[in-house]
Amino acid sequence: MGTTRxxxxxxxxxxxxxxxxxxxxxxxxRAHTDPELIAQWLGPAKYRMQVExxxxxxxxxxxxxxxxxxxxxxxxxxxxxxxxSVDGILQTWEFEGFPGHVSLESLVFDERDxxxxxxxxxxxxxxxxxxxxxxxxxEGGMNEGYARLDALVGRLARVA
Amino acid sequence: MTGDRxxxxxxxxxxxxxxxxxxxxxxxxxxxxxxAAPFRISQPAVSRHLKVLEQAGLIxxxxxxxxxxxxxxxxxxxxATAWLEHYRELxxxxxxxxxxxxxxxxxxxxxxxxxxxxxPGIDGGPDHGDDADHG
Numbered sequence: 001m002g003t004t005r006x007x008x009x010x011x012x013x014x015x016x017x018x019x020x021x022x023x024x025x026x027x028x029x030r031a032h033t034d035p036e037l038i039a040q041w042l043g044p045a046k047y048r049m050q051v052e053x054x055x056x057x058x059x060x061x062x063x064x065x066x067x068x069x070x071x072x073x074x075x076x077x078x079x080x081x082x083x084x085s086v087d088g089i090l091q092t093w094e095f096e097g098f099p100g101h102v103s104l105e106s107l108v109f110d111e112r113d114x115x116x117x118x119x120x121x122x123x124x125x126x127x128x129x130x131x132x133x134x135x136x137x138x139e140g141g142m143n144e145g146y147a148r149l150d151a152l153v154g155r156l157a158r159v160a
Numbered sequence: 161m162t163g164d165r166x167x168x169x170x171x172x173x174x175x176x177x178x179x180x181x182x183x184x185x186x187x188x189x190x191x192x193x194x195x196a197a198p199f200r201i202s203q204p205a206v207s208r209h210l211k212v213l214e215q216a217g218l219i220x221x222x223x224x225x226x227x228x229x230x231x232x233x234x235x236x237x238x239x240a241t242a243w244l245e246h247y248r249e250l251x252x253x254x255x256x257x258x259x260x261x262x263x264x265x266x267x268x269x270x271x272x273x274x275x276x277x278x279x280p281g282i283d284g285g286p287d288h289g290d291d292a293d294h295g
Binding site for chain 1: 170171247253259260263265
């Protein structure tokens, strides 16, 4: 299957993600905008994902919640800018546990010969925001992120 | 809380001079004078960078005779790159599920109701066959 390419240049507050899919872009768009479909793939494997709101229109908002097996929840939310379409989606993205650190994500669905390349370009307010959000694994759920953070802090404490 | 520690590590890595110092230290321990040599900055400026790196746990320093030797502490650096790799794996898993969903959506005779029902059952597909023939 496709290879996921992630580019995160040092010192630049961007992340680029690229992946090719064996499907037309209409289906990619549906998988991103149908609440029942997006819940089947977007959430981290170990968590249950609930789509609380997904108002697919210019100015519409979305909110997703991840539940871990101990019932802890992590909320994510954002707003669509411009009409989401098979060409792409422009939206804000915010982890509610880290409020104010909002990023801007553009998703482009580029179809050729029945195959579609998805390109995600995420812009953060600072390099620290970008690195902090990746490093703490917030996309993977907070507890997992904190566990890794605790392990690192433990090592740092021993080194210092 | 712990987030402050994280900010310190990534703040230390955000500066290009400090990354160059870390790169030099991968070749072996070095004195302040040796570390300052490739840069157009003073030894006190290099010392300030070393202090930031030391506070982040990325280097340690010890006195050898009259010189202060800096030593690379690789583990926090490995962790920093491992996180990006973990992030990539997370998207890989996610996109593998999307692949399976897209196959289901394109199967003849599968309507919306069928797709919804397929949810939990489509995890853990065994097909890795396509990986071998690249290029």
